Amino acid sequence: AQKITQTQPGMFVQEKEAVTLDCTYDTSDQSYGLFWYKQPSSGEMIFLIYQGSYDEQNATEGRYSLNFQKARKSANLVISASQLGDSAMYFCAMRGGGSSNTGKLIFGQGTTLQVKP
Amino acid sequence: KAGVTQTPRYLIKTRGQQVTLSCSPISGHRSVSWYQQTPGQGLQFLFEYFSETQRNKGNFPGRFSGRQFSNSRSEMNVSTLELGDSALYLCASSQQGYNSPLHFGNGTRLTVT
Numbered sequence: 001a002q003k004i005t006q007t008q009p010g011m012f013v014q015e016k017e018a019v020t021l022d023c024t025y026d027t028s029d030q031s032y033g034l035f036w037y038k039q040p041s042s043g044e045m046i047f048l049i050y051q052g053s054y055d056e057q058n059a060t061e062g063r064y065s066l067n068f069q070k071a072r073k074s075a076n077l078v079i080s081a082s083q084l085g086d087s088a089m090y091f092c093a094m095r096g097g098g099s100s101n102t103g104k105l106i107f108g109q110g111t112t113l114q115v116k117p
Numbered sequence: 118k119a120g121v122t123q124t125p126r127y128l129i130k131t132r133g134q135q136v137t138l139s140c141s142p143i144s145g146h147r148s149v150s151w152y153q154q155t156p157g158q159g160l161q162f163l164f165e166y167f168s169e170t171q172r173n174k175g176n177f178p179g180r181f182s183g184r185q186f187s188n189s190r191s192e193m194n195v196s197t198l199e200l201g202d203s204a205l206y207l208c209a210s211s212q213q214g215y216n217s218p219l220h221f222g223n224g225t226r227l228t229v230t
Contacts, residue, residue, distance in 0.1 A: 103150030103165030
């Protein structure tokens with residue numbers, strides 16, 4: 001069975017500093033995708049970044065980067081230069097094998113990030 | 118492009134009633150998925166529809182059902198509501214493709230009293 005583990009229920013970071021949110025996963029699939037989403041208090045889920053299991057380079061999207069360590073089954077999100085607007089819940093998610101699983105993601109429990117001014 | 122639109126935003130229902138939630142995906146997206154989010158269980162996959170066919174189903178009782186129309190719009194129905202069905206229901210759409218992210222709507226917050 002697939003599983004996503006986020007061990008940090010809550011984190012604080014000072015504005016303009018970098019922060020790493022941890023995510024480990026478990027799957028027997030050879031081919032899979034990893035996603036990070038941000039959920040502000042308003043409730044919408046915002047896609048941040050994607051990493052494929054066969055991607056050799058770590059994904060980056062603006063201030064977001066994904067530290068992908070396949071052997072350790074970890075996919076940590078790094079946010080550089082934190083901003084007050086980054087305060088939100090962050091979810092790590094995985095899509096398992098098979099092209100028919102497009103819509104099915106397994107989510108972790110989330111990490112609440114608070115950015116201090 | 119317009120994003121994923123969910124209606125209504127808020128619903129209050131009584132135990133035993135039924136409810137229908139609506140979702141309009143991003144234009145061109147044929148996959149529509151539904152998720153339930155609660156503080157205790159987190160985000161759980163309900164089901165996915167693709168080209169009007171249910172392609173995947175999560176571990177929810179038969180009281181939870183859905184359908185997709187030819188224009189890719191989707192509805193989710195919950196019959197015989199229970200207090201535990203109170204949750205944020207999120208709809209997401211995506212293109213085909215393994216690296217395609219899900220794009221979520223703002224959700225429907227259902228309260229069952």
